[in-house]
Amino acid sequence: xxxxxxxPNQSSELALPAVGPLSAGFPSPAEDYLExxxxxxQALVKNPSSTFYGTVKGNxxxxxxVDDGDLLVIDKALPYRHQALAVCYLDxxxxxxxxxxxxxxxxxxxANPTYQPIMVRAEQDFCVWGIVTYVIKKVY
Amino acid sequence: MYALVDCNNFYxxxxxxxxxxLNGRPVVVLSNNDGCIIARSNEAKELGIRMGEPAFKIADFxxxxxxxxxxxxxxxxxxxxxxxxxxxxxxxxxxxxYSIDEAFLGLAGLNVDWEDYGRKxxxxxxxxxxxxxxxxxxxxxxxxKAANHHAxxxxxxxxxxxxDSPEKIEAALKELxxxxxxxxxxxxTKLLKAxxxxxxxxxxxxxxxWVRRRMxxxxxxxxxxxxxxxxxxxxxxxxxxxxxxxxxxxGADQTDLGPLEEAVATFAARCAEKLRRQRSCAGxxxxxxxxxxxxxxxxQYAKNLVFKLPAATNSTIELARHARAALRVIYKxxxxxxxxxxxxxxxVPEERVQGSLFSGxxxxxxxxxxxxxxxxxxxxxxxxxxxxxQGSGEKWKLRRQKLSPCxxxxxxxxxxxxx
Numbered sequence: 001x002x003x004x005x006x007x008p009n010q011s012s013e014l015a016l017p018a019v020g021p022l023s024a025g026f027p028s029p030a031e032d033y034l035e036x037x038x039x040x041x042q043a044l045v046k047n048p049s050s051t052f053y054g055t056v057k058g059n060x061x062x063x064x065x066v067d068d069g070d071l072l073v074i075d076k077a078l079p080y081r082h083q084a085l086a087v088c089y090l091d092x093x094x095x096x097x098x099x100x101x102x103x104x105x106x107x108x109x110x111a112n113p114t115y116q117p118i119m120v121r122a123e124q125d126f127c128v129w130g131i132v133t134y135v136i137k138k139v140y
Numbered sequence: 141m142y143a144l145v146d147c148n149n150f151y152x153x154x155x156x157x158x159x160x161x162l163n164g165r166p167v168v169v170l171s172n173n174d175g176c177i178i179a180r181s182n183e184a185k186e187l188g189i190r191m192g193e194p195a196f197k198i199a200d201f202x203x204x205x206x207x208x209x210x211x212x213x214x215x216x217x218x219x220x221x222x223x224x225x226x227x228x229x230x231x232x233x234x235x236x237x238y239s240i241d242e243a244f245l246g247l248a249g250l251n252v253d254w255e256d257y258g259r260k261x262x263x264x265x266x267x268x269x270x271x272x273x274x275x276x277x278x279x280x281x282x283x284x285k286a287a288n289h290h291a292x293x294x295x296x297x298x299x300x301x302x303x304d305s306p307e308k309i310e311a312a313l314k315e316l317x318x319x320x321x322x323x324x325x326x327x328x329t330k331l332l333k334a335x336x337x338x339x340x341x342x343x344x345x346x347x348x349x350w351v352r353r354r355m356x357x358x359x360x361x362x363x364x365x366x367x368x369x370x371x372x373x374x375x376x377x378x379x380x381x382x383x384x385x386x387x388x389x390x391g392a393d394q395t396d397l398g399p400l401e402e403a404v405a406t407f408a409a410r411c412a413e414k415l416r417r418q419r420s421c422a423g424x425x426x427x428x429x430x431x432x433x434x435x436x437x438x439x440q441y442a443k444n445l446v447f448k449l450p451a452a453t454n455s456t457i458e459l460a461r462h463a464r465a466a467l468r469v470i471y472k473x474x475x476x477x478x479x480x481x482x483x484x485x486x487x488v489p490e491e492r493v494q495g496s497l498f499s500g501x502x503x504x505x506x507x508x509x510x511x512x513x514x515x516x517x518x519x520x521x522x523x524x525x526x527x528x529x530q531g532s533g534e535k536w537k538l539r540r541q542k543l544s545p546c547x548x549x550x551x552x553x554x555x556x557x558x559x
Contacts, residue, residue, distance in 0.1 A: 047268070048223075048226070049222075049223040049224075049226045049227050049268050049269065050223070050267075050268035050269065052547070052548060052554070052555065053551075053554045053555075054554055054555040054556065054557040055554060055555075055556055055557065056557055056559055057556050057557065057558050057559070058558050058559040059559065060559045061559040066559055072557060076267070076268060076269070076270060077267050077268040087555075087557055089160045089161070091161075092161045093558055094555050094556065094557045094558065095557065095558045095559065096557045096558075096559040097559070110559075125160070125161055127160055129160065
């Protein structure tokens with residue numbers, strides 16, 4: 001498991017590869033080359049203090065590679081850019097969509113032909129809450 | 141220069157990070173056991189809801205006004221607090237975490253536009269964590285606190301208050317009630333009001349000798365700080381605690397010894413964890429319990445027991461064993477108990493502990509077991525491994541009926557995103 005979120009500036013404990021019992025006569029030739037093992041947190045969490053996780057419910061973004069049950073790594077601090085996957089808050093619910101702006105109108109675009117774009121009306125409660133940086137999928 | 145950064149209505153703001161629909165609506169957070177109001181949004185303050193008000197007394201009012209009510213979710217607040225503090229730590233190596241929602245930043249040697257700088261702090265915290273903060277910047281810590289107050293009262297610009305000239309300082313201190321000055325407590329406020337001192341500015345006009353005589357050197361330091369002379373150091377490393385206390389009010393009154401034993405064993409376990417985290421051991425313990433003093437018609441009983449431990453220790457097993465034994469001494473049948481607690485004292489650094497020949501405890505073995513327990517609990521969550529004496533807590537644990545999900549500390553509670 002992972003990221004002790006209690007201490008966001010502290011990456012998870014890095015386990016060091018075992019050296020084996022020290023022999024008095026022949027020290028392991030690998031000993032001088034030991035490195036910390038690879039830690040997924042380092043690869044997937046660039047900004048621990050602004051990173052949050054979410055789970056996916058639904059199928060409107062399958063063509064963007066996002067399926068029901070996937071785990072999302074969300075960075076709250078990133079700005080939206082074209083084609084980014086945005087975690088939006090709309091009328092009391094988190095939703096994941098791409099954003100399209102046409103004239104005065106803002107649309108939430110699905111990535112699945114069986115779903116329709118959603119036009120956000122001015123009176124609706126809407127914000128872009130964070131940007132998805134990684135989608136983690138269980139495939140086995 | 142120093143900055144004081146203070147999170148606005150912190151507990152409420154934490155709840156709103158994951159419930160943006162609550163922005164602009166009245167929100168309150170309740171104390172342990174859903175007792176009293178301990179945090180209010182600005183909208184709740186405008187409704188006249190007071191701090192410390194018992195929730196049950198205003199239950200109807202809260203409902204009529206559609207106030208969103210939350211039990212306190214310290215796992216969530218603690219995590220967001222760490223995030224805020226780690227961002228503040230990017231601005232300066234001199235960071236003093238003063239409380240869960242406040243920190244001083246030492247800004248010596250910086251040459252910047254302070255208004256801009258304060259705004260940048262504010263925007264960065266808001267963008268990364270979603271928590272709004274107020275920033276006060278001034279030549280001393282006491283003045284930074286005053287500048288922050290100034291900003292909160294809407295006198296500063298967009299949540300940033302800067303007191304960087306004698307004129308600005310004078311204007312702010314003339315508006316600051318003396319009891320709002322950092323370091324002036326209730327006793328000193330009474331003393332000062334008797335002298336017709338109402339504002340921080342009037343306090344600053346007092347004679348140094350009088351202040352030293354009546355308010356000791358501590359009061360004089362506050363006065364000097366208000367004059368712009370820095371005499372309070374940054375406390376960068378929190379001093380190791382000399383006393384550690386864990387106590388709780390029970391969700392429901394307890395009459396039997398069994399659940400009370402489980403409770404004090406759990407409190408002892410928490411104390412042991414805190415001791416190990418600061419690498420120290422305790423040589424003394426106090427165990428206390430009492431009935432509910434507010435229920436005047438019920439028989440009342442309160443008792444504590446202070447005793448020396450056979451050897452200073454931070455072993456959960458040892459501390460829980462002694463806590464339960466002490467409880468059995470002070471427990472009396474026939475009362476309805478509201479609260480119990482464990483306090484450990486006589487705290488010494490781990491490496492200074494001398495084994496006692498007579499304690500009969502294999503300290504090395506205990507230390508090895510505790511290390512493994514801490515490791516597993518850090519990885520899989522608190523109390524994944526606990527000692528049997530702690531029990532399930534079913535009977536006595538906190539009442540938290542309106543608890544929000546632990547969005548950042550439990551996998552099953554992370555946000556659900558509809559797509």
